[in-house]
Amino acid sequence: MKPTDISAPDYFHKVVDCQWACPAHTPVPEYIRLIAEGRYSDAYMINWKSNVFPGILGRTCDRPCEPACRRGRVEDNPVAICRLKRVAADFKDDISQRLPRPAAKNGKRIALVGGGPASLAVARDLAPLGYHCTVFDGDPKAGGMMRSQIPKFRLPDSVIDEETGYILGLGVEFKGGQRIDSLKQLLAENYDAIFVGSGAPRGRELDIPGRTFKHVAGKLIGVTFQKVKAEYDAKGRRNLVPSGEPDETVPCDDVLVAVGQENAFPWIEADCGIEFDKWHMPKVDPKTFVSTNPKVFFGGDAAFGPKNIIWAVAHGHDAALSIHKMISGEDINERPLPEVHVSSQKMGIHEWSYDNDISADKRFKVPHRDKVIALKDIRAEVELGYDVKLALGEAQRCLNCDVQTVFSAPLCIECDACVDICPMDCITFTENGEEDDLRQRLKAPSPHHDQALYVSGDLKTGRVMVKDEDVCLHCGLCAERCPTGAWDMQKYLIDMVHAGSTCQSKARSAA
Amino acid sequence: MTYIAKPKFHHPGLRKNELGYTHRDYEGKISTLCAGCGHDSITASIIEACYELSIEPHRVAKISGIGCSSKTPDYFLGNSHGFNSVHGRMPSVLTGANLANRDLIYLGVSGDGDSASIGFGQFAHSIRRGVNMTYIVENNGVYGLTKGQFSATADRGSKSKKGVTNTDNAIDLVAIALQLGATFVARSFSGDKTQLVPLIAAAIRHKGASFIDVISPCIAFNNHAGSTKSFDYVREHNDAVNRLDVLVGREPISVDYAPGTVQVVEQHDGTRLALRKLDADYDPHDRLGAQTFLQKHAAKGQIVTGLLYVDPEAEDLHTHLDTVETPLNALDEKALCPGSAVLDKINASLR
Numbered sequence: 001m002k003p004t005d006i007s008a009p010d011y012f013h014k015v016v017d018c019q020w021a022c023p024a025h026t027p028v029p030e031y032i033r034l035i036a037e038g039r040y041s042d043a044y045m046i047n048w049k050s051n052v053f054p055g056i057l058g059r060t061c062d063r064p065c066e067p068a069c070r071r072g073r074v075e076d077n078p079v080a081i082c083r084l085k086r087v088a089a090d091f092k093d094d095i096s097q098r099l100p101r102p103a104a105k106n107g108k109r110i111a112l113v114g115g116g117p118a119s120l121a122v123a124r125d126l127a128p129l130g131y132h133c134t135v136f137d138g139d140p141k142a143g144g145m146m147r148s149q150i151p152k153f154r155l156p157d158s159v160i161d162e163e164t165g166y167i168l169g170l171g172v173e174f175k176g177g178q179r180i181d182s183l184k185q186l187l188a189e190n191y192d193a194i195f196v197g198s199g200a201p202r203g204r205e206l207d208i209p210g211r212t213f214k215h216v217a218g219k220l221i222g223v224t225f226q227k228v229k230a231e232y233d234a235k236g237r238r239n240l241v242p243s244g245e246p247d248e249t250v251p252c253d254d255v256l257v258a259v260g261q262e263n264a265f266p267w268i269e270a271d272c273g274i275e276f277d278k279w280h281m282p283k284v285d286p287k288t289f290v291s292t293n294p295k296v297f298f299g300g301d302a303a304f305g306p307k308n309i310i311w312a313v314a315h316g317h318d319a320a321l322s323i324h325k326m327i328s329g330e331d332i333n334e335r336p337l338p339e340v341h342v343s344s345q346k347m348g349i350h351e352w353s354y355d356n357d358i359s360a361d362k363r364f365k366v367p368h369r370d371k372v373i374a375l376k377d378i379r380a381e382v383e384l385g386y387d388v389k390l391a392l393g394e395a396q397r398c399l400n401c402d403v404q405t406v407f408s409a410p411l412c413i414e415c416d417a418c419v420d421i422c423p424m425d426c427i428t429f430t431e432n433g434e435e436d437d438l439r440q441r442l443k444a445p446s447p448h449h450d451q452a453l454y455v456s457g458d459l460k461t462g463r464v465m466v467k468d469e470d471v472c473l474h475c476g477l478c479a480e481r482c483p484t485g486a487w488d489m490q491k492y493l494i495d496m497v498h499a500g501s502t503c504q505s506k507a508r509s510a511a
Numbered sequence: 512m513t514y515i516a517k518p519k520f521h522h523p524g525l526r527k528n529e530l531g532y533t534h535r536d537y538e539g540k541i542s543t544l545c546a547g548c549g550h551d552s553i554t555a556s557i558i559e560a561c562y563e564l565s566i567e568p569h570r571v572a573k574i575s576g577i578g579c580s581s582k583t584p585d586y587f588l589g590n591s592h593g594f595n596s597v598h599g600r601m602p603s604v605l606t607g608a609n610l611a612n613r614d615l616i617y618l619g620v621s622g623d624g625d626s627a628s629i630g631f632g633q634f635a636h637s638i639r640r641g642v643n644m645t646y647i648v649e650n651n652g653v654y655g656l657t658k659g660q661f662s663a664t665a666d667r668g669s670k671s672k673k674g675v676t677n678t679d680n681a682i683d684l685v686a687i688a689l690q691l692g693a694t695f696v697a698r699s700f701s702g703d704k705t706q707l708v709p710l711i712a713a714a715i716r717h718k719g720a721s722f723i724d725v726i727s728p729c730i731a732f733n734n735h736a737g738s739t740k741s742f743d744y745v746r747e748h749n750d751a752v753n754r755l756d757v758l759v760g761r762e763p764i765s766v767d768y769a770p771g772t773v774q775v776v777e778q779h780d781g782t783r784l785a786l787r788k789l790d791a792d793y794d795p796h797d798r799l800g801a802q803t804f805l806q807k808h809a810a811k812g813q814i815v816t817g818l819l820y821v822d823p824e825a826e827d828l829h830t831h832l833d834t835v836e837t838p839l840n841a842l843d844e845k846a847l848c849p850g851s852a853v854l855d856k857i858n859a860s861l862r
Contacts, residue, residue: 074520350514358518413742415547415730416702420555423518423535425525445524461746473518480513483547483730 001435003457003464006406009340012492014452015469016402018081021068023314025496026050028065028081029402033354035087036395038388041095043088048095050496052121052167052313053146055159058086059383060150062308070401073448074424074471077363079397083383087391089159102171106130108327111191113180116144117309118197118300120167121316125499126323127170134191135172138179142168145199145301146309152379183296184269193295193323196282197312200261200301214249222251261306272296281305288332289319297323317498324499339495344488345403346479352489354403356476359396366390400474404492407465409456411486414463418478418487419443424471427478432464442468517541529565537561537568539589543582549701549727550579550649554586556704557618557647560711561588564759566616572608573618576601576630579656580622580649580727588618599630602637602646606828609642612838613829616715617644624654627663627682634684638691638720643827645714645721648684649701651729652740659732670737683809685819688722689802694825695721696801698816700745701728709755710818716757716782719825726814739812750808752793752817756785778823786818795821 006012014020018028027046034043047054061082069078108131112119115137123133141147142164146155168174180186186194214222227245230238263281268274273293275283282291284298291298299315301307322332345353367384368374374382386394419427425444432438438453439446446453451470458464479487495501517538525533537558542551561571568590575581577598584593592615596604605619619637626634626648637646652665659672663682670676688696695717699707707725714721726745728734734741739748753774759782776784776795786795794800801820808815835842 073523357515358520360519413547413734414702415549415728415742416552416555416704417547420551421513421517421542423520425522444522447524460743471522473520475515475518477513477515477517481542481546481551483545 001432001438001453001455001464003409004452004454006404006454009338009494011452012340012342012402012404013494015404015472016492017068017070018065018079019402019494021064022051023064023311024051024317025314025494026065027402027493029398029400030493031088032079032081032084032395032398033400035084036355036392036398040088040091041093041098044092044095045098047085047088048166049498051310052124052316053117053163053309054085055089055163056117056146056155057309057313058082058084058089058385059155059159060146061085061310064310070399070471071397074399074473075362079399080363080366080386080394083366083386084391084394086385087395090385091388091391096166096169099166100128100170102169103128103130105132105171108132108192109134109190110193110195110323111136111186111189112195112197113183113186114144114196114198114300114302115139115142115164115174115176116197116199116300116312117146118199118302118312118316118319119144119195120164120197121313122195122197122297122299122320122323123172124167124170125317125320127167127172129324129500131192131324131327133172135168135174136178136180137174137176140176142174142176144197153374153382156379156381181267182269183267183272183274187272187295191295192327193297195319195323196291196296196298196302197300197316198265198302200263200306202262202264203257204259204262206257206259220253220255222249223255224249261301263302263305265302287318287335288322289315290322290326290332294326317496320499321497336497336501338497339501341493341495342404342406342490344490345476346488350480352403352476354400354489354491355396356400356403356474356489358399358473358475359393361393361397363397364390364394401472402492403474403476403489405454405467405472405474405476405478406488406490407454407456407467408486408488409459409465411484412456412459412465413484413486414459414461415483417481417483421477421481423475423477424473426468426470426472428466428468429459429463430466431462432458438466439468442466444468446470513541513543515541528562530567532562532565534558534562537588539584539586542586544579544586545655545729545731547730548579549651549725549729550583551586552701552704553647553649553707553725553727554583556701556707556711558587559704559708560715563708563757564712564715566715570614570616571618572605572612572615573620574601574605574608575620576622576625578622578625578654579651579729580620581625583649584618584620599625599628599633601625602630602633602642605644606637606640606642609644609828610834611840613643613834614838614841617642618715619644619646621646621648623648623650623652623662623664623684627684631663631682635687635691638688638693638722640828641692641694641720641826641831643718643720643829645711645717645723647711647723647725649727650684650724650740651727651733652738653729653733655729655732659729666739669739670735672732672735672738674737683805685722685724686802686805688720688724689798689805689820692720693722693820694719694822695818696820697722697818698724698726698814700726700749700814700816702742702745703749703816706751706754706816709757712757713755713778713782713784713818713821716759716778716780717821717825718779719822719827745814748812748814750790750813750815752788752790752804752815752819753795754787754789755818756787758783758785776821776823778821779825784818784821789817793817795819 031043072078228240229243300312454467456465571591573584
């Protein structure tokens with residue numbers, strides 16, 4: 001294998017599994033460390049910059065970060081990343097002074113259709129740059145489906161009010177109760193750009209021919225289902241066909257239909273320059289979120305069908321960047337690379353600026369409200385969130401995967417100290433070879449081929465150092481036991497590019 | 512040294528040996544030696560060898576003297592018996608323990624100061640008596656704990672870190688062990704675990720006095736240009752005479768070497784040592800030849816490593832003394848005090 005290029009921004013980013021899995025690439029270990037230090041406001045602001053709704057997401061995110069979490073491969077359960085985010089929101093001080101000031105207007109006007117997370121994320125990024133953002137929503141208050149569809153016992157209104165309020169407070173104009181019925185009309189109002197974040201508002205129809213409701217004397221007694229199986233056509237599309245098995249009747253008194261949402265754009269006229277595909281979805285560029293009308297952008301569920309809040313936020317950031325570039329006269333297809341900072345965490349001979357002593361604790365449970373009370377009041381939040389002590393315990397379970405093991409081949413004397421100390425048998429010194437062959441010759445099995453091998457250049461004996469990133473605890477013992485400093489623990493921070501980031505095209509730097 | 516404990520987590524895919532242990536189960540406390548110390552690699556090799564042999568940790572007694580090397584038994588086999596004895600007195604304590612309980616596996620861990628200076632006589636007598644043990648010298652050629660003075664194994668002409676040339680002749684512990692009748696003699700290098708681990712495993716399975724001299728660079732005081740015990744020097748001058756595979760049990764030898772290049776040595780307990788010859792002329796059963804070979808190569812500045820001598824039919828001290836099979840510490844009062852009739856008989860035989 002070729003020596004690993006650790007200066008490529010993606011290499012270390014992938015090692016931080018949670019951050020890589022997060023659509024908004026929130027720097028998870030960084031904010032968890034701040035929580036452990038009791039710096040809740042700092043932790044909140046990192047989240048606020050990256051995912052815009054820490055308090056809301058800390059209760060409702062579908063948390064793609066957690067199945068990715070390295071801790072889940074080391075022991076049974078990942079770190080409760082999502083609920084720690086809520087801790088930052090719950091225990092922060094007044095952060096209003098840290099928010100951007102409403103900027104002097106630059107004379108450009110943006111219309112945002114729908115008041116949900118996608119539109120609000122766009123407004124959050126553009127308003128501080130001086131854009132006049134107007135958000136239209138049929139509901140009287142901002143929040144979209146976060147407000148209208150998520151039960152209050154999971155997400156209280158106060159949290160939505162607070163976090164949508166931070167955005168509207170940036171000088172964003174919110175026109176509640178004003179449903180946009182015609183894109184054509186909106187286009188006629190000469191906005192500099194229009195962002196469609198209208199979601200997937202239509203409840204999906206349940207149109208299943210094989211379904212029969214059984215009634216006796218006018219009263220529902222059950223549902224009979226026909227058994228089906230999935231068949232895939234030449235294009236890989238899924239069709240459900242009768243499997244031939246006997247029908248199955250499920251007795252019941254009532255039927256709830258919960259088969260999801262779908263998109264609906266009856267308000268977009270055919271002559272608006274917006275092309276639709278055969279599934280009646282607008283043609284949207286997955287990178288820039290522009291539609292076939294260069295002034296109209298889509299994001300959130302409106303762009304690619306129902307997803308969830310964190311995806312809507314990620315779309316919002318990217319769309320905002322496109323809008324900013326388009327209005328600035330730049331090519332929206334040129335996406336600036338994120339800026340990367342890598343810095344040594346060494347403080348002394350055996351001292352690091354992070355807590356490298358690995359906690360053996362199992363995942364802490366989030367306390368719930370007493371069931372008697374919770375069942376009585378449908379609006380009473382069921383999860384109470386971690387208290388400070390539980391939050392500290394859970395935060396300590398984080399392995400600090402962003403503190404990277406960085407290896408310098410010229411300094412290595414091949415003394416084996418790192419191999420001997422590594423608790424996870426991650427490190428092997430061996431003859432180089434092709435990846436599949438190398439994976440066979442590692443000190444411990446390598447079952448996850450999606451996890452990178454970190455391969456050094458040639459060492460003095462002609463061998464190479466190979467580190468399987470898979471289950472590294474980032475405990476830094478390799479670096480502590482290294483006599484020459486060939487191993488160092490370096491914190492990797494990646495700054496995702498948002499609209500208005502300074503030095504947008506500056507070359508990134510890495511170790 | 513490191514302040515945090517080594518995390519208990521281990522790789523989820525670690526292999527287990529016949530006892531259901533992973534190699535992590537053979538570890539001890541975290542090392543307090545300097546970062547990069549060769550001794551830590553020897554520790555790791557002992558752990559690996561005991562794991563590979565599926566040794567029950569409570570059947571091992573690890574005994575040491577004083578020095579950096581003699582601290583290491585704290586870092587492996589945390590569930591074994593241990594005795595950190597007086598400087599240079601490991602061989603006597605080990606001999607005594609072995610006489611009292613012949614059933615344990617004895618690991619004597621010592622250094623070049625502990626064995627070639629203050630304990631030189633102790634070393635000699637334990638070898639000469641054929642105590643059933645594995646005697647490992649972690650040989651770095653300097654007194655590390657007192658900041659790097661030459662030890663008795665430092666080569667004449669080698670330079671200290673401060674640039675002083677050693678004018679004394681070196682003691683070659685391997686040569687002495689051969690002369691004193693050790694029945695398993697090997698030399699290896701802490702930086703070459705593929706060689707060292709099977710040597711330790713074979714030595715543990717050998718019945719008799721096994722001696723292994725392991726060159727172990729001292730990162731702090733003896734890893735500079737001019738040293739003959741540095742990583743670079745040993746790697747450049749290492750002359751391995753053979754490579755070893757240890758085969759426990761009856762499985763056929765399926766080592767795919769060219770015919771005639773592998774020599775199989777069967778030890779007393781059935782352990783087979785598959786020796787892959789690297790030097791066609793070297794015969795590990797020729798004690799005298801080994802001594803000559805060593806001295807010739809030492810004169811050329813080469814460090815001969817590998818299994819240098821083995822007597823598969825070796826006997827140990829208990830055989831020489833004709834002691835009972837039952838360990839002495841397990842003999843009950845009835846066995847130890849057979850009664851006045853027996854005493855009378857003995858007395859009568861002496862009249």
